[in-house]
Amino acid sequence: MRDRREILGRAFRANPAFELVLYDRLSPEERTALADLRKDPDFYGILRPLEGAAALGVKSIDRETALLILTLREPGPLPSYMETLLGEGLLRTVSRLVADGILEVEHAGGFVFGAAALPLFSDRTGAGSGSGGGGEAVGNNRNRLSDISIAALRYGQDLDVDDALVLSYRLYGFNRRPLTPRWKARLPDGAAVQDWLGIGHNGRWRQALDRGWEPTGGSTEWWLSWRSRAQVDGLTGTGATWKLYVSPAPEALPEAFGAILDALTAARAPQFKVGADAWGILRADKIVSYFPSFERLAAAADAIASRLSGLPAQGVPFTSEIGGGGLLSWGVDPPREDSPSGAGESWRLWLTHRLARALLSAKASATATGDPWRFALERVRLEGVDTDTWTPSAVLWKRS
Secondary structure, three states, X not given: OOOHHHHHOOOEXXXXXXXXXXXXXXXXXXXXXXXXXXXXXXXXXXXXXXXXXXXXXXXXXXXXXXXXHHHOOOOEOOOOHHHHHHHHHHHHHXXXXXHOOOEEEEEOOEEEOHHHOHHHHOOOOOOOOOOOOOOOOOOOOOOHXXXXXXXXXXXXXXXXXXXXXXXXXXXXXXXXXXXOHXXXXXXXXXXXXXXXXXXXXOOOOHHHHHHHEEEOOOOOOOEEEEEXXXXXXXXXXXXXXXXXXXXXXXHHHHHHHHHHHHHHHHXXXXXXXXXXXXXXXXXXXXXXXXXXXXXXXXXXXXXXXXXXXXXXXXXXXXXEEEEHHHOEEEEEEOOHHHOOXXXXXXXXXXXXXXXXXXXXXXXXXXXXXXXXXXXXXXXXXXXXXXOOOOEEOOOOOOOO
């Protein structure tokens, strides 16, 4: 990040492309749609883009940010109370507000935000040579999953999609295998998947499954799910949930499933799930196991890696590689309390939602330079994610 004094010495202003609307002054339909946000005692209302600025999107705003917006309707320096309030976190907070277009910062005789302002805050945007997207290197710690993740962002950048949610799900599904008629006929449902994996009636791994695991009752048309029969420390439903992704190539899974099951049992994993049909088996994150701590997750990863050395991997984008050249990776879901609805959100969706919005913002900016995917990387880096390795910082979730 650039020099703190140089950035904070500039003038800022609230982006005039937005109107700030108190929740109480929204229409009845809007208040109903946003009712869950009122569970947050700091919620103020929304920033709504004016006509011609729809790409900026609607943003929910807390009371402190609303005060800042009202203060900076007239351009000027940041109010001194912000440094008292945020301390060392001030620059990162301001960087996020400018990246999201909530604030604009003085530059070259005018005011800029989003991708156009990024060079003021980061010295990483020029990493990787080439002006047309030819250079991809953004750091020194990249691995196979980092490469897949960047490929996903470049793919998303080139899509003719202007809906952030649609784009997010396209990023989320990147690197899944195509659902061919052959796969669809082979694995039409959960029963067929269990037979194929060797855990159906009289299957070769069925006894091992029954000894160590029982169905959770949470199985759906999308997932088959089991929980451990052992007396282990399970998931509390309150703190962060650590997720281990096991991503072998689909054709390698039947032979490998017994070793995966054995390793999860030995590592005392509380719960795991498997895709329930061909569509689920062909997705990159076809097997997910849940843990209450990173230490437990790492032990399971070691156990699986030692049993599956050399197994061909598919690889889950936007996860942190932990072994097997993309075979094993991890993420950590936000605590449910960090979602106003209390419904929780998955690690990868948390990322792809933010990446999609950043891609669209950069593509819509007439003054931005460089590739939108680079701006998307830097935007989630400002949230505390190492986008060379897709590792969340230790303080990303305040209650993790």
